[in-house]
Amino acid sequence: xxxxxxxLLKEISVFPELFLGMSLIYLTLHCSFLTxxxxxxxxxxxxxxxGFLVLILSLCLLLNDKLEVQGTGSFYNTIVTxxxxxxxxxxxxxxxxxxxLAVEPYLKTQKINNFEYVLLFLFSxxxxxxxxxxxxxxxxxxxxxxxxxxxxxxxxxxxQSTFSVNSGVxxxxxxxxxxxxxxxxxxxxYGISGTVNFDEFKDLYCFQQSCSEVVSSEFSDLDFFVDFLxxxxxxxxxxxxxxxxxxxxxxxxxxLSGLPEIRQETFAIDIACFLNSVNxxxxxxxxxxxxxxxxxxxxxxxxxxxxxxxCTTSKLMFLFSLHEVSSFYSENTFFPDNVSLVSLxxxxxxxxxxxxxxxxxxxxxxxxxxDVYEGSPSSSTFFFSVVPKLxxxxxxxxxxxxxxxxxxxxWRYLVCACVVLTILTGSFGGLTQKKxxxxxxxxxxxxxxxxxxxxxxxxFESLQVLFNYLIIYSFSGLCVWAIFISTxxxxxxxxxxxxxxxxxxxxxxxxxxLAALFTAVLFSIAGFPxxxxxxxKINVFLSAIDSSMFFVALFSILCSVVATFYxxxxxxxxxxxxxxxxxxxxxxxxxNALLITTIFSFILFLFLNPTLxxxxxxxxxxxxxxxxx
Amino acid sequence: MxxxxxxxxxxKNAVYSVLFLILSFISASFILFLLECEFVxxxxxxxxxxxxxxxxxxxxxxxDIKTSQFNKDSFKYFPFASLxxxxxxxEVSFTLSNSFKSxxxxxxxFENFYVNxxxxxxxxxxxxxxxxxxxxxxxxxxxxxxxxLLLATIAAVVLTxxxxxxxxxxxxxxxxxxxxxxxxxxxxx
Numbered sequence: 001x002x003x004x005x006x007x008l009l010k011e012i013s014v015f016p017e018l019f020l021g022m023s024l025i026y027l028t029l030h031c032s033f034l035t036x037x038x039x040x041x042x043x044x045x046x047x048x049x050x051g052f053l054v055l056i057l058s059l060c061l062l063l064n065d066k067l068e069v070q071g072t073g074s075f076y077n078t079i080v081t082x083x084x085x086x087x088x089x090x091x092x093x094x095x096x097x098x099x100x101l102a103v104e105p106y107l108k109t110q111k112i113n114n115f116e117y118v119l120l121f122l123f124s125x126x127x128x129x130x131x132x133x134x135x136x137x138x139x140x141x142x143x144x145x146x147x148x149x150x151x152x153x154x155x156x157x158x159x160q161s162t163f164s165v166n167s168g169v170x171x172x173x174x175x176x177x178x179x180x181x182x183x184x185x186x187x188x189x190y191g192i193s194g195t196v197n198f199d200e201f202k203d204l205y206c207f208q209q210s211c212s213e214v215v216s217s218e219f220s221d222l223d224f225f226v227d228f229l230x231x232x233x234x235x236x237x238x239x240x241x242x243x244x245x246x247x248x249x250x251x252x253x254x255x256l257s258g259l260p261e262i263r264q265e266t267f268a269i270d271i272a273c274f275l276n277s278v279n280x281x282x283x284x285x286x287x288x289x290x291x292x293x294x295x296x297x298x299x300x301x302x303x304x305x306x307x308x309x310x311c312t313t314s315k316l317m318f319l320f321s322l323h324e325v326s327s328f329y330s331e332n333t334f335f336p337d338n339v340s341l342v343s344l345x346x347x348x349x350x351x352x353x354x355x356x357x358x359x360x361x362x363x364x365x366x367x368x369x370x371d372v373y374e375g376s377p378s379s380s381t382f383f384f385s386v387v388p389k390l391x392x393x394x395x396x397x398x399x400x401x402x403x404x405x406x407x408x409x410x411w412r413y414l415v416c417a418c419v420v421l422t423i424l425t426g427s428f429g430g431l432t433q434k435k436x437x438x439x440x441x442x443x444x445x446x447x448x449x450x451x452x453x454x455x456x457x458x459x460f461e462s463l464q465v466l467f468n469y470l471i472i473y474s475f476s477g478l479c480v481w482a483i484f485i486s487t488x489x490x491x492x493x494x495x496x497x498x499x500x501x502x503x504x505x506x507x508x509x510x511x512x513x514l515a516a517l518f519t520a521v522l523f524s525i526a527g528f529p530x531x532x533x534x535x536x537k538i539n540v541f542l543s544a545i546d547s548s549m550f551f552v553a554l555f556s557i558l559c560s561v562v563a564t565f566y567x568x569x570x571x572x573x574x575x576x577x578x579x580x581x582x583x584x585x586x587x588x589x590x591x592n593a594l595l596i597t598t599i600f601s602f603i604l605f606l607f608l609n610p611t612l613x614x615x616x617x618x619x620x621x622x623x624x625x626x627x628x629x
Numbered sequence: 630m631x632x633x634x635x636x637x638x639x640x641k642n643a644v645y646s647v648l649f650l651i652l653s654f655i656s657a658s659f660i661l662f663l664l665e666c667e668f669v670x671x672x673x674x675x676x677x678x679x680x681x682x683x684x685x686x687x688x689x690x691x692x693d694i695k696t697s698q699f700n701k702d703s704f705k706y707f708p709f710a711s712l713x714x715x716x717x718x719x720e721v722s723f724t725l726s727n728s729f730k731s732x733x734x735x736x737x738x739f740e741n742f743y744v745n746x747x748x749x750x751x752x753x754x755x756x757x758x759x760x761x762x763x764x765x766x767x768x769x770x771x772x773x774x775x776x777x778l779l780l781a782t783i784a785a786v787v788l789t790x791x792x793x794x795x796x797x798x799x800x801x802x803x804x805x806x807x808x809x810x811x812x813x814x815x816x817x818x
Contacts, residue, residue: 014769021776028783075769116787123780130773142773149777153784 013074013081014133015065016058016089020126023054024119031115044113048104051118055097055125062089073135077197080135087620088132088394095387095474096125102482102595103379105588109488110158110377117157121383124150128391137186137196140395144182147391148175148359151384155376167375174368178358185351192341192348201403205345346410352399353411359392360448363421370429373441381437382481385444390470393451397463400455408458415456416552422449423556427563436484436499439566440477443525446563447473453556454540457547464621465539468613472524472536472606479521479599483514486592490584501573503583508575510585514593515574517600524603526567527560532607630656643689651682668755 027050034043065086073080100121107117127147134140152175156168190196193204354365361369373381400411426446433439451473454466489503508515524531527538537560544553588596606613633652640646654677661670753761763771 021772024776025779028779076766078767079769114787116783119783120780120787123776123783126776138767138770139773142770142777146773146777146780149780149784153787156788159788 013065013072014079016061016093017126017129017133019061020054020058020122020129023057024122024126027051027054027119027122031119035115042113043115044107044117045104047115047118048100048107051122052097052100054122055093055100058129059090059093059097062086062093073199077199078136078139079133080198081133084394084397084620085133087616088390089129091471091474092125092128092132092387092391095390095478096121096128096383098478098482098595098599099383099386102478102485102592103382105488105592106379106485110379112157112377112379114157117154117379120150120154120157123147124154124383124388128388131391132394134395135198135398137189137198140399141179141182141186143395144359145179147388148179151175151380151388154380154383155372157380158377161375161377163375164377167372170368171372171376174358178355178365180355181351181358182355185348185355188344188348188351192345198398198403202405205404205406342407345404346407349400349404349407349411350414353396353414356392356396357418360389360452361445362418362448362452363423363425363445364418366422366425366445369445370438370441374435374438378437378485381441382485385440386474386477386481389448389451390474393455393466393470396455397466401458401463405458412456412458415452416549419449419452419456419552420555422446422452423559427559430563430566433566434500434502436501436504436570439501439570440480440484443563443567444477446559447525450537450540450556450560453544453549453552456552457543457549459543459547460621461546462543464614464617465536465543467617467620469536469540471613471617472532472603475599475603475606476521476525476533479596479603480518480525482592482596482599483518483521486588486596487511487514488586488588490586501570504570504573505577505579505583507583507585510583511588514588514596517596519571519574521600521603522567522570524607526564528564530607532603532610532613535607535610630660644686647682647686647689650685651678654678654682666755668759671756 027047031043031047065081072082100118107113124147127143127145127150130139130143131147134143152168152172155171156165158164186196189201193201195201195204358365358368373384376384400408404411423446426442426444426449429445430439430442433442447469451466451469454462454469484499487499487504487507489499507518520531524533527533541553541557544550544556630653633649633656636649637646637653640649655674658670658673661667661673
């Protein structure tokens with residue numbers, strides 16, 4: 001049934017992925033027939049354009065998808081189609097397309113003529129697409145493998161160079177180690193819960209104990225709580241479920257007994273009035289309330305208040321009888337209360353988190369990144385550092401926010417520790433680097449740290465901030481790398497590409513506009529006030545302060561000051577270096593210049609009018625949070 | 630199976646011992662077949678025989694280990710090895726005796742037969758049910774796995790085939806056939 005519907009393209013939810021996969025197979029056939037016929041003609045240019053065309057077409061398919069606002073599952077709920085996936089897939093396809101075009105002159109000078117290069121590009125884009133819409137652990141694993149396998153080959157594509165092969169092998173070993181950790185974690189999860197689906201995880205772990213702790217800390221002040229109750233907006237508010245959990249937790253009523261009696265009465269009546277206004281949702285809470293004050297006048301008065309309504313009375317009586325039964329069985333420990341299983345779940349979640357940290361090159365697991373990024377061909381490094389981060393963050397959000405939000409306390413401190421380490425290495429490691437490429441790698445490591453701050457703070461606003469930050473990070477990274485890759489030094493060694501910092505000396509003399517653009521983007525990345533990078537960065541820090549992670553915020557702000565040094569050093573080399581003879585560059589092609597200016601104008605536009613970005617990310621965060629809260 | 634497992638150790642030629650290893654794998658999978666776990670049995674053959682044992686075989690053939698005399702040392706480790714073997718035997722028999730119970734009603738003629746009602750139902754075999762799930766519920770994942778395989782093939786081709794090289798390594802059959810094994814090794818004394 002489902003095969004038929006997917007063959008007849010009825011299952012429209014994965015249409016872009018389906019198209020991408022099929023066109024990949026066609027491209028493989030086309031290229032291999034073309035190359036076998038004659039003696040290896042150079043078709044890299046045409047295949048680059050074909051790959052770009054495929055990306056554009058799948059972008060069109062994405063945009064034409066009739067998207068419902070809430071996510072819908074397909075293929076037995078293993079694939080989810082929602083706004084989050086749609087937006088991230090759109091951005092990824094744009095990034096990959098621009099990346100492909102920007103890389104083309106580099107491929108020419110480096111003589112990477114094999115058509116497979118573009119195929120591997122497209123394979124990894126397919127993997128990233130799948131990663132954005134995966135809704136269970138199996139699909140996630142397959143998508144990660146598809147994406148990272150093609151990355152390993154992209155890293156070791158220049159077989160003649162020892163560095164490239166070295167970095168490819170390094171990437172392969174560490175990447176497969178990370179995959180092993182992911183598999184171990186997910187098999188533990190399957191063993192505990194008997195499912196791999198994110199939706200079912202969410203249902204299973206919805207009301208976990210740590211969740212009630214979070215809520216009780218949030219509502220610890222009773223006065224505040226009573227005020228909160230009187231705000232009728234709570235009915236629309238996202239914290240509705242959390243309130244439910246809070247009212248059900250036994251600590252509330254235990255705390256109540258410590259209060260003076262008059263306060264107790266007012267509080268109980270407040271809750272009762274509130275419950276009456278909400279009607280019909282909170283019967284179990286009401287039952288708790290009545291049982292706590294059973295025998296006292298208060299309990300009777302609350303009960304009378306409800307018994308005036310015949311509809312509620314019958315339901316209350318039913319609940320009372322239910323209570324008798326459930327108190328009988330309450331000695332049995334059911335699944336969510338079983339402490340050892342929950343701690344095992346935490347361990348497996350942390351294992352999966354570590355594997356994602358490997359992929360993102362977050363600090364204790366970052367050691368591969370500088371070697372691999374520096375050794376592999378610049379075009380591949382461009383792709384690694386710009387495109388995949390967003391998709392990995394999306395799937396992390398799906399697992400850690402969508403399914404396991406109730407266990408946030410268990411992994412959040414680990415993430416905080418990693419954030420501090422990452423920002424430390426990213427800022428101080430970059431100081432001594434002499435190559436632009438490794439400098440950019442350290443910059444990307446510290447950026448991952450900043451986005452993990454937003455990830456770990458666990459509020460609704462932080463999701464928006466995270467999305468903002470990732471978009472700006474990827475686009476400014478795109479701009480920097482496009483400039484880096486298209487400046488070609490005039491030297492005897494045409495294939496020497498790993499540029500030193502000193503190679504950029506007096507670029508401002510030979511190509512003033514390019515140097516100016518480079519400076520502006522570097523300012524944006526460093527987070528100087530008149531650029532969009534500043535806006536998103538300060539939002540990250542504010543979100544950290546919002547969830548009272550003061551130390552992390554302070555520390556990362558200080559480190560970001562340190563990190564500014566190496567960005568400014570590039571600018572100093574660009575403009576203010578006094579040398580006898582500057583370096584000469586090949587003029588960059590007009591097409592590449594067009595590309596760079598387009599991306600730059602996009603960043604500039606986002607600074608002048610960031611509303612577009614904020615609206616998009618608001619919608620993103622909103623839709624995501626309706627699922628969570 | 631036990632015979633072939635024993636022969637793996639005893640046989641002096643390494644290639645033969647790998648072949649006996651394959652034989653023991655196959656007989657182990659026959660046991661699984663008898664227990665009606667077809668899928669696991671086939672997996673066993675595919676992975677152990679198809680991949681791992683052949684890999685061993687290649688390694689052994691390439692390393693060209695001489696058949697050495699090791700009769701002298703074989704009894705040196707005998708006490709330690711027999712101790713280990715006894716411990717493992719004890720463990721296995723302990724778990725077996727714990728997890729299986731003998732039929733209490735074995736002597737009563739009235740109850741003395743056991744019907745596996747599950748067999749009486751006209752049920753799927755294991756492979757059929759695995760296939761059913763894989764081709765319906767996980768059809769998308771199956772396609773993605775196929776894509777991964779295609780990617781792996783392309784990657785292997787990219788990383789090994791060198792189109793720039795003018796002289797490809799071709800197999801020249803007559804040259805290969807006309808080689809004489811006597812002249813292969815040049816002994817230097």
